Amino acid sequence: MSLTSIFFTFFFYISVLIFITGVSYKIVQYWQTPAPLKIPIAPAPLNRSGVLMRIAREVFLFQSLFKASKWTWIFGWSFHFALVLLFFRHLVYFWPGEIPTILLKTEPLKYAAYPLIFGLLGLLGRRFFVDRVRYISAPSDYLMLLLLIVIGGSGMLMTFAQNHPNMLLVKNFAEGLITFNWSELPSELLFLAHIFLVFLLIAIFPISKLLHAPGIFFSPTLNQVDNARKKRHISQWAKNKESHKKIDLEQNSDEDK
């Protein structure tokens, strides 16, 4: 195998390792951190199924963002939706063994690259032209968008501008990563740039604002049921405060022990 192939093979595994450990660490951290008080935000659901619906509307439709800003919603939603479609478009390369028919029919999904780039350029434009958004943007906020734009752009150049790398090599390389049956990857620069940045994106996921993806499921304002009067909600650390008291119900007093 060429040095490039070895490098990319290593880079892939390292990225995935960082991704899995990093994201698992954050999820465990969120899971274990108590939410000591009921703080659902209006319009708050009064039962569990209402909460599930609410999270679903936020995850799939970006409901709150829609209320907040139509432009940001259009850009943000088309980018994310296109990203999901393109993820499915790429599954075919990695699928080991016999490919399910459904994956063979994903070719038209490639056009999702257009709304993807449209959304990303819109989001970047906002960072440049809306003074409020410019004020809150750090270099990493621009770079993250640029990274995604270059990933999308390089993919489009390969797909729509007749710069296809050798697809058989691509398939073997990608499948080899999954089956630990490593093989040579194509050496076209566009392709190398494309996967380099994708692996980079995977690696920085757990140390960047991409944590909004797991974060949304743990947001207490969104995932709590508004039933504080009906059910006592108490965290362990708050409970410990109570157990350190000497309670005398007759005298209605609870003194520190």
Added chain:
Amino acid sequence: MSENSIEKLPTYLEIPAIKKDSMAGNGPFKASVEVQNELGFPGEKVENWQQVAIDKMAETKSKYRSVQVFLDACVKCGACTDKCHYYLGTADPKNMPVARQDLFRSVYRRHFTFAGKYFPKLVGAKELDEAMLDDWYNYFHQCSQCRRCAVFCPYGIDTAEISMAAREVMNVIGVGQKYPNQILGKINKIGNNLGMPEPALRDTLEDLEEEIKEETGVAVKLPLDIKDSEVLMVTPSADFFAEPHIDGLIGYAKVFHQSGVSWTLSSYASEAANFGMFIGNYDVMRQGALRIRKAALDLNVKRVIVGECGHAWRVAYSFWNTLTGLGSGGNDEYSKKLQQQLDSNYPQPQHIIEFTYDLIQQDKLLFDKSKNDHRVVTFHDSCNVARGSNMGDIKNGQFILPREVIKAACNNFSDMPKGTIKASTFCCGGGGGLLTDDLIELRIKGAKPRMHALKQSEERNGVNTLAAICAICKSQFSKVLPNYEFDPYMIVSVHQLVSDAIILSDNSENSNNKAL
């Protein structure tokens, strides 16, 4: 400091271009050594304050999932940037919710994240130095914790949680705000924010009884410390002395009189407000709530009802069960005792609006609505009620019930424009521990979006009365309305409208406060 020039209102509320440092300054008055010590905080900035602050941040984010998740999840999309009334009123970019949070988040990134430790410039991570602390103090006291930003955030990030965490950190290093901390000292010692002792309270209530008797000819009682009453009424102490609050208190008394339900106030727990929430301190907030539990048990009441106070209702509705076991479902000793004593036919605690609404539904209250015909009323949804509580246990009940009570007492009701009411309501500009004269410029500017909506309602529908169910809103509006060419007396309690229209029966059996 004080800016009393009248703000000119454009026909639509413009989102201002950012004006850097337009609200730069030293922030509100700082708490004295005595005030700080009273609450168990250091009296002056501790020597190794940076380390203490970082340690406290670590502790806070490990105890509050909200803080940990919110610090990580923000993508700087900008959805919240034009949602804060203080930004809309001042144009200072640090009053954009995300920028306010970033004062805290940048320090979090510097000390707790990989990217911030090794690439601080790249991700906007910053050290907690003197300048940053000054910004914290100044700008976390320009947040009324109204949570409007959280309604629009795609991840539900609630700046109030961050501002509470920041204030808690500042208190722990000895940099506290005078106004809330001084008040918290009074409630812990005397039982209310005013520091009004029992004899003074008793006198006030007796005077009020006489006043009502003179005006209506009916002996409406305002009982204090009557054991075995049906209801313990806990109301913000402003209701005992401030205008227009006091007319709301008279309204509650009249409703109780007509209902025939015996009730009492408590001199020990003569305060519904709980500024412990504003400073983000669980223990201080719990202390305040425990006074109410103690009063409920000592007075052996069957129900606990809360008066018109926004954050008090959030604390009561959302937190009391957690803090004290006053509610259903708990299985510790106090919870069980409360469940035994309190009437399980009613939610505990209840809001006075829920109480009055139920009576209206049962046709137990009669109104002469024409008494309010000189009014065209609109309702200001107070932020803590609107975004942090419920009423009637029906979806959006906190918006429905107060309006139904108003409509039962008034012929003319008209809502302010969509987007400025209900879940999207604009703060009065004085909540969250900012209702102090040293912040008057901020309060006037922060009221602008609400005043603008009110102006539209005045022009389109002839609205001349602004009703609210929050003591802070009422005080704030009384103060700032004239700055926007409104009559300061147009702000009323919802129960003042009830009080003015209710038909009282002079049936002394009706008021079965037997102990009197």
